[in-house]
Amino acid sequence: MRAGPSQEDIRRHNLGALLRHVHLGGPISRAELTAKMGLNRSTIMALTSDLTAAGLVREELPRETGRAGRPSLVVRPESSRVYVFAFDVGPDRLAAARVGLGGAILDRRETARRRGPFDLDELAGTLAGFARQMRRKTRPDTVCVGAAAAVSGGVRKDDGVIMFGPNLGAESVPFGEELGRRLGLGLPVSVGNDANLAALAEHSRGVAVGVRDLIYLHGDVGIGGGIITGGHLLGGHDGYGGEVGHMVVNPGGQPCGCGSRGCLEAEVGERALLEAAGRVAARGDTRANALSHDGDGAGRQGRDAVRAVVDAADRGDIVAQEALKRVGGWLGLGVANLVNIFNPEMVIFGGMLREVYLGSAAQVRSRLATNAMGPQRERLRLRTSALADDATLVGAAELAFAHVLADPLEVLARVTG
């Protein structure tokens, strides 16, 4: 119930809105901006010259339009000049990318991560090293305007601390602070949950552009969720919203890492599938732990192991088919619950759930038909992630760009001193 915005607020809003058009939609003519933003030509001209002076966009004559009359100048993001660092910390990989304004991944580094405890020193060191390598290759006139990391865990809204991340072996880790210190760029590192950021990425640049109500389900060792309702990411009171992996779908079912039983993650996660397919020993079997912490080269865990089950089922392996059927049934029940609760327009399967869904779509749809209410599922679309393994990195880049889009001139003034 605050008062309306001041003239200065409006200018800032308009600058951000114009930059966002260019950042998300790519090169666009002034004439199109005038139409899309509902502003007059002189205002658009003033805004683009401010952004041009700041080095965020440039204006060019369009290629031959074939039309008579003076062509409208095209506004392009300064993609190779203005960039952010995006990081991803998953159970099985560490990745870093240099992403230009406009969203292009300009450079990237990646390494496998061995599952186990969270070694803050080593992790932050590796990622900062990647950033330094990429930075050394940039031209002198480039400027880094932000940095953000996607992590497989629950991130406290107030300070970006990873409060829980059982699949990373993390608990109460001030990761962003440490990575920021190591980067030495004088920039804070924003930290977000990987599924939340992947949901934002699909919403901004993936399969769900223009979709205001969506659920993104991310499978890794565990199951995470990123939920967008009415165009806004569901953050929750402390920032832990979207932890759909610990919704109980099967009371008394498989034991879960969280201490409970029958969570979606326990019934549908990597381990549940590999156990059902007889590819790792069942939980409770003392050999199980040994196996699960085994080297990952043997394909006994991780994305390759999941793909192997789906491929085997495709080739007619009955055990693999039954495993997918079982896991797909629980996945379908979880999705049906979420569809009833959220009435989304789209559900997106990402990470290893992409493979699981493709291998068990019939079970998922059958459960939806039984358990989701008719009107809720009538216009529902089920999709797989368009950005695939880049979704988390792309989402982290969007998080890093967020404050630039909120206040373009202030940020650039601060960064370039």
Place this chain on the structure above:
Amino acid sequence: MRAGPSQEDIRRHNLGALLRHVHLGGPISRAELTAKMGLNRSTIMALTSDLTAAGLVREELPRETGRAGRPSLVVRPESSRVYVFAFDVGPDRLAAARVGLGGAILDRRETARRRGPFDLDELAGTLAGFARQMRRKTRPDTVCVGAAAAVSGGVRKDDGVIMFGPNLGAESVPFGEELGRRLGLGLPVSVGNDANLAALAEHSRGVAVGVRDLIYLHGDVGIGGGIITGGHLLGGHDGYGGEVGHMVVNPGGQPCGCGSRGCLEAEVGERALLEAAGRVAARGDTRANALSHDGDGAGRQGRDAVRAVVDAADRGDIVAQEALKRVGGWLGLGVANLVNIFNPEMVIFGGMLREVYLGSAAQVRSRLATNAMGPQRERLRLRTSALADDATLVGAAELAFAHVLADPLEVLARVTG
């Protein structure tokens, strides 16, 4: 990504914001408005004189302040002059109220409803009759600026049609249109889901003022939910968001009216409690249907029957205690799932769930401790509805006032012709 607002948009926003302060917070001095809205004194004065001229507020000298200097005028809502009609259609009651700007219920009518099919003619006729009775008692200078109804069912966002309402016997009913026609006020009747509107009511005037992330659970024959995330009601793609009653908590459990089994509603709703307490025959027993459609005078169903179980448990009745324990366990599991998914600041138990929660708080909390993740439940507050049986009516009134608060002058100009 539209452009920022025009001067006219800002004025409209400010008028609405000022009226909202007065409507929700009650009488307030110009000086306080200046501070709260961050506008200067002359702007506040201009806004209040516009609203005064429109007959929406009036300004008065405050009572003795005891302070020196000229006292700041107090702005009050024109509560007795400007009102809306609010309606509630529940499984067991029909209610109508005349609610003044500022939220006071000025007059009300209520009658019991016999469970059974939805008779649109009779229902709309009864409610319109209530409105006529109340209208006849108003002074000639009063003006009705809106009307809205809360219904126990899923309401399609686009047109307000009740698409499903098994506990009302309703399916694809154009209720708002018909009620609007019967009212004959030349006003559209907005229609909303009762749990959604009760959630808004608790958020605006009840136990959750200032809470931006909350889950309101409404128990009646069924279980409904109203969810507010980041200060916004979760509507979903078509308007059916919040149907938590059909989240499956116990796969293969009790049969549910929706055709599925083990839904929260089937395990925790009125019937589940009364069956567990041996007060109605179990489902599957052919006598059950006869009993459940029996007259409601005998206390065999409805709120009184639920209260009787809770009272019996209080008095030491072991069967009633076990029934509450069982139902409370499933309620707790459902709440834990929602807490993991939404990370809310508050969960509110309303309707008959108020009684059930008070009688089974230990089970609910114990399930939360087992099934909700630590960080999510750390700062969670569990509360019962403050508005009790008025929550749905109060929420309907807020829905009816919504367009007045969005654009105060336009609405009043249109209504008063």
